[in-house]
Amino acid sequence: MTASDVVQTIRLEPDAGLVKSLGAHHTLDSAIADLVDNCLDAEGTKVAVRLLTDSDRLVQVEVFDNGNGMDAVAADQAMTLGHQREYGENELGHFGIGMKAASFGHADVLTVWSSRYGASPVGRRIRRADFSKDFSCELLSENAASQAEAQRKRVTGAGRGTTVVWSELRSAFRGASTEEARTWMAHAERSLRSHLGVTFHRLIAKGLLDIEILVDEMEYADEAIGAPVKAIDPFGYAKSGHPDYPKSVIAESDGQRIALQCHIWPPKVDIPGFRISGKSGERYQGFYIYRNDRLLQVGGWSEVANSSAQRQLARVVLDDETAIGSFLTMNPEKAGLRFEPIFRDALAHATATDGTTFDDYLKAAEACYAEGNRRISRRQPVITPEKGFAPKLRRSIGTELPLLRSDSLNLQWKRLPEGEFIDVDFGNSTLWLNSRYRYLFAPERGSLNDAPVVKALLFLLTHKVFEGVHLGPKDKDNIALWRSILGAAVQAEEDMRGE
Structure with a gap:
């Protein structure tokens, strides 16, 4: 092959049909994380994600930020497939397709509202069906962009910034059951919180990024308040498992x-x-x-x-x-x-x-x-915790200790004489707690699985008594000791609280 083989150079424009494959590998979590990246590149510090429902089914996703925003030129560039501006070394953008791929992986309509200091607010909308034919984009009115700016100010506290809206969603629960839809929505929110919490954990922990998520019916969303995403540090152990590491x-x-x-x-x-x-x-x-x-x-x-x-x-x-x-x-x-x-x-x-x-x-x-x-295998089996133990506490005990499946222990409340806190019912494998003092450890009352800390401590203290065939002299002496000390302790607790 030589240079003389070349007779002409032509430009091959991309076919708009490639839009149909955009975002095929994006999950809902990764797609929204990609939008958060854009907020960070725009020097935003607050991001509000709203998952809006209609009859408990997800119908719209909105992501607001308080970043620098865009003017008309920047908005056109942002909606252009593959446009790669000059990225700074600290920016997260890379390919120039992130927002489009993230959006079209889940929605058929992408709307962007943005306001930059010193420029008129702008709005742009691209419809997947049209964009995949000729890359067409709709320019929205300045009046509508101004209304979007006012809404952004209510949500983030700053009119300046950008709002991305996904509508006509494809990737959302479509089943007939309302209960199934609510379950799907709860799982989706929990998964998104976890994904954003771990993906941006350093920035959240440093106070450089505040993310909140709101799930609500669309008609009530503007009156609701989102809950913050907490940082999840995948290296957040207190002490290393090996003295030579990290x-x-x-x-x-x-x-x-x-x-x-x-x-x-x-x-x-x-x-x-x-x-x-x-x-x-x-x-x-x-x-x-x-x-x-x-x-x-x-x-x-x-x-x-x-x-x-x-x-x-x-x-x-x-x-x-x-x-x-x-x-x-x-x-x-x-x-x-x-x-x-x-x-x-x-x-x-x-x-x-x-x-x-x-x-x-x-x-x-x-x-x-x-x-x-x-180390765990050397621990002796213990009686299985049953009624009165919160499910998470039962699982933790079962993880740390082998369980005796032949019998179980219940921790329940009932009225006992004043000054007593526990009563051992050996025959029924039940440790009774005095309901007179329940309010000290379970202010809400009424829950079978309340006061998990107190119950965990009492389980660790008393379980061996219930694992025996009968109560021996040492067991009876321990029970008397526990009743005396815990009775005095609960009265002191009540006195200290001024009850």
Whole structure:
């Protein structure tokens, strides 16, 4: 092939039909996270997400921010497929298709309202069916844009900024049952809160970003107040599971070095951060890749290691902007990255300053998990907690201790003499608590599973008594001791509160 083979250069414009495939890999969670990225790039600090329903079914999604906003030129560019402005090194935008892909993955109509300081408010709307034919975009009236600005000010406290609206949704519950629709909506909100909480946990924790989510019927939404998204730190353990970790392992190739901070969670810890979206922490072992404090990948070994139950305590932070584009390739959805062969080769030879290899790290995580299981296996079985124990408390006891399935223990309230707090009903495997003092530990009253802290402590104190065949002299002496001390304690509690 030579230069003389070329007779002409022509321009091949993209076919508008490609719009139909936009956002195919976006979940609702990842799509809304992509819109939050745009808010951050616009220097926004507050984002309000509204999931609006009609008869309990999701019909519209709105995302408001208090960022810099856009004028008419910037709005046209934002609605142009593939337009790539000059991104700053701290910005999260990358491909120029994020908002369109995120939106058309779930809705047939995308409307954008925006206001920039010193410019008239603007509105733009693109309909997926028309956009996929000729990239057409509707220009909306300044009067309507002004009304949208006023609404944004009510929601975020600032008229300046941008509002993205998805309507004519495709990806929402369409079943006939109202109860099923409510359940779907509850799951969707919980999943979104968790996803945004972990994806932006650093920014939320630093006070740089405030996200709130509101779920309500459309006609009442303007009167409602959203609830804040809380940061979920996937490295938020109090103490490392291994004294030598976290530790940095350095991968190097062609003179480029990246640090992998290797963490080992403590075994048998079941808290938000280890457990994410209500799912077991075992699912979240692997790499956590950040870009400008935004989490791009939540776990997964990306084919450089195998996932296993024994490695569930292992989590690795990669927080190096230079790695993306060389060692790693980001996808448009910003949901996971492709690990290039150069990274896999570098990882095979990566070491810490003390000579620890990545393989050594994985073995240390496996050993920590095995040791944690050995410690648990030495614990003696306990009676099964039953009535009066909150489900979460029962699960926690069952996780930490092997259970005797042959019998169960109930903790319930009833009226006892003044000055007494507990009564042991050995024959019926029930520990009675004096309902005279229930208000001290369960102000709401009425719930079978109330006062979980008090009940957990009493279970740990008394369970061995109920596990015996009969009450021996030592058991009877312990019961008398507990009744005396706890009776005095509950009266002191009441006195201190001035009741």
